[in-house]
Amino acid sequence: MKRRPEDLVVFLGPSLPAAEARRIAPCTVLPPARQGDVWRALSLKPRALVLVDGVFEAQPSVWHHELLAALEAGVAVFGGGSMGALRASELSEHGVVGVGRIFGWYRDGVAVDDSEVALLHADAEHGWRPLTVPLVNVRHAAELALKARVLGRAGAKALVDAAAGVFYQERTWPRIREAVEPAWTRPVREAWDAWFSGGVEDLKRLDAIECVRTGAEFVSRAPPMQPGVRRNPSSLVRRRRLMEDVTRVGSRAVDSGRVMELLRGAPDAAAWAEAGLRRALLAGWARSLGLDATEEEIAAEEAAWWNERKVRASRREAFLAANGLDALELRRLCEARALERLALKHASRFLPDGPSWDEALASEARMGGQWEQAARALAEADDASDEGE
Template sequence: MSNKALEACTLFAGPSLQGIDHQLLCSSSLILRPPVKRGDIERLVTQSPPSNLAIVDGVFHTHPAVGHSEILNALGSGWRIWGLSSMGAIRACEMDTLGMTGFGEVYRQFASDPDMSDDEVTLIHQAQEPFLSLSEPLIHIRKFLRQWAIEQIITPAQEQHILHHLKNMWYGHRTLSCLKKALLALPVAAKQIDSALENFSAYRIKSLDLIDFLKLQPWTRTEK
C-alpha cells in the first residue's frame, strides 16, 4: 500500500453522521460515501488500489446488505477495513478473525454478547443525503434506560418493562416520542422527561463511536 493510499479512508456512513461536527469530516484523507449496500465494496476494490475503508452504516431493506464475500475479497486484496457503530460493527464482529477490525462500544457489545440481535442498531432513515434518522435504535434507548435505573429515577423492573415493550415493536416505530409516552406512564415528572430527551445525544453511541473514530484516525497509522 502506497503512502498516499495509507493516508486515505473511504467512509460509508449516513444516519450515524447526524449531529457530528462538520470539521471532523473535512480531513483531506477522508472520502465520504453513502450507507454501504451489496456490491459497493466490490466496485471500490475494482476501481481503486488497496487503501483503507470504514463501514459505519449500511442498508438492508431497499437493497441487499453488504456481503461477507466482498469484504473478504477486499481484505485479501490488501485493503484495511474497519467496522463500527451499526452495520459496520455487525460485520466486524462476524469477521474480526478474518482480518476486519472492529472499533468502538457498539462493536464491543456485539463481540461480548453472542446473543445480541442486529435489531439493536436498526433504524429507518431518509433515503437521500443527509440520511436523517426517522427512528431511534434500541441500543440508544437501552443505554438511556440503564442510566435512569442506575440513578434510581426508574426501577429495574420499569426499565425491563419498557425495553420489552419496545423490543416487540417494529424498529421503525421506536422513536423518542414513543419512549416519552412509555415514561409518562410512570411516576416521573414530565419536565424531567423532556429535559432528558432534549439531551438524548449523550446516549447515541453509534454517533459517539464514529466521533471517536474520526478523531483518532486509525487509518493514518502504520500498517499492522
C-alpha cells in the first residue's frame, strides 16, 4: 500500500520543529492542537494520529471526546511530550498509547496538570520557538544532575521547587538559577554552573521524537484499520463536533459551521429538521423499548440509501466526505433508519391500543389531501359506471 503523508498526522509546535518530524517519517504536521482540531484532522483519513503539542489557557484545549472519536474511527492515537502526554495518561485505558518519560510521569502521578508542560513560545511565523522552560525539563535536569552527583536529593528537590514557584511565562534558566540560589550552598552552585554549562537535554524534544517515531513505525506496518469501541457521545459533544468539524469537497476543506449556517436559511430547513427529529425520536424510542436492528437490516438500509443516491462505487468515499459523512457515521444513520422502520412496523404494540398501519395511512392522507383525491377519483369512477348502466 502506498504511503501518504496524511497517513500520519502530527500536532507539533515548540516541542519539535516540523522539518525534523518530516525527516523522521513522511507525515502531515499541524500546529498545536486546539479544541476541534482532531475532529478536523480526521477528514484527512489518517491511519495514525500523534498528539504532542496542544494549546491551553488562551484557547480551549483539545477535547478528550475528539481522541475517542479518532479511536472509534479506527485511527491509532499516540500521545507524548507535552499536551499529548497528559491526554494519553487520561485516556490510556481507552486505547490512546502514551509514549515517553513525560507520559510516564503523568501516568504515575509525578506530574499532575498541564502547568508541568506549559511554556511561553513564539508564534507559527517564528517556528513556535520555545522562550521559557517547562517544568518537566527542569525535573529531567534535576534527575540528570542527581545521577551525575552534581546535586544531592535535597538540592535536586530545591531546584524543582524553585522552578515550580516561577510563573511559566517567566521561567527561564537564569530566572530558575536565581530562584534556587538561597537553597544551595556555594559549592553546590559552583558544581551546578560548571555542569550546566555543558548543556542540558530537552526532555520534551526527546519525547516528541520518540512519539513521532512510534506513530511512524505503526503506520509502516500498515495494519488493517479496525473500528474501535462504539461510543455514544452526549448531545453537547455531537453539536460541538457538528459546528467545529470540516467537510472535504475535493481538495478544499469547508467549515461545517458555515454549511450549517447556510442550511438554516434554506426554504426547506424546517422540513429537513422535522424529518431528522422524527427519525431520531423513533429510533431512540425503539432502543428504549429494547429493539435492535440486525446487521442485515442495517445493510439493507445502507444499500437502499446508496441506490437512492445513484452514486457509483468509485465515487462513494468522496460523496460521503462532501456530505460530512464517513462509513462509520453512515452506518449510524442507516441504523437509525432501520430502527425507525422497526418502530413503525411494530407501532400497534408500542402503546396500549396503539395505532395501526391503516390508521396512520388514513390520518396522513386526510391531513395531506390525498384522501379527498382518492375519494373523488372513486366517486367519479362510480358516476361513470352508473352512466354506463
